[in-house]
Structures are given as C-alpha cells and as structure tokens.
Amino acid sequence: MNCISKSQAAQIDSFYVNHRSWLSMFVQRRMGCSETTADLVQDTYLRIMASGRLPEHKDARRYLTHVAKGLMVDLLRRKRIETAYLEHLQQQPEILAVSPETQSLMIEALTEIETMLNKLPKHCRQALLLRQIDGLSYKQIAEQMKVSVSSVEKYVASALRHILLNTA
Numbered sequence: 001m002n003c004i005s006k007s008q009a010a011q012i013d014s015f016y017v018n019h020r021s022w023l024s025m026f027v028q029r030r031m032g033c034s035e036t037t038a039d040l041v042q043d044t045y046l047r048i049m050a051s052g053r054l055p056e057h058k059d060a061r062r063y064l065t066h067v068a069k070g071l072m073v074d075l076l077r078r079k080r081i082e083t084a085y086l087e088h089l090q091q092q093p094e095i096l097a098v099s100p101e102t103q104s105l106m107i108e109a110l111t112e113i114e115t116m117l118n119k120l121p122k123h124c125r126q127a128l129l130l131r132q133i134d135g136l137s138y139k140q141i142a143e144q145m146k147v148s149v150s151s152v153e154k155y156v157a158s159a160l161r162h163i164l165l166n167t168a
Helices: 006-031 034-051 057-090 100-118 122-132 138-145 149-167
Strands: none
Touching (some): 006 034, 057 100, 100 122, 100 149, 122 138, 138 149
C-alpha cells in the first residue's frame, strides 16, 4: 500500500465519517449479519484507500455501492465454495482428514480458480471444463457444444493461454 499524505488521510477520514453509517445500513440490509457488515464496511474503505482515489462527493454513494457489492459477491462466492468443499471432506474417510490450515489453503485456491474460470468467455470455459474435468475428447466436446473440433481446440487453447498469462 502506498504512503498517503496528511491531507489525503484527512480526506479519507472525512469520507469515512460522512458515509460509514449509510454504507453500514446498505450492507446490513443485504447481508443481515452485523459482524459481516462491519467487516465488509471496513474492507470497502481499505479497498478505496488502496486504490488511492476518492470519488467526487456527488459520486460517493454510487462508488461505495460498487465496491461493497463486489466484496459481497466475493464473500458469497467464497462461502459457497467453502461449504461445498467442507461437504466433500465430510464424505471422505476419516483417515483422509486434512488439517484446518490445509482446508483454508484449499478453499483459497478453489476460490482463485473459480474467479479465473469466471473471467473466461463462456465457450472457452465450457470447453476447458469438459476437457479437464469430464475428460471428454475434442470430438465429444464439439458434438456436445454443437461446434467444430477446430473451434473446440481454439477454445481450449485460448482458455489455457489466459490461465497461464494470469498465473505467471
């Protein structure tokens, strides 16, 4: 995070004081949990501070709403992934149990993978998942997607290129 000047710190303090109550109500109505609300409000302001820019006064609520909604989506996505992973673990024999640290690392990795997959175009994501998860051949994928084998090859290659460029 960049160092901020005293005047920037004063602007951020003023911005926080002027909008914290409104933002808290906005988040609370959607999330329903006061602890989650407090965390999301704090994370919203941290994200704004990290960006190094404050919106104009007339755009403040719209900007806060945009940042907070993004954080809420991230949180809900992470909780959905965490729930699915923990349910999967419960179905495993006890001998395969993993430590809480490993669980946390896996949930973080799964969240990052889902985020990356969601950034892919629909056809690329679908072809990649059919190939990597379902183990289908390019021909089978082409038949299922009703496209040519050549298109499937391009979709998979594009998806892999995107992943490689964004993980390096």
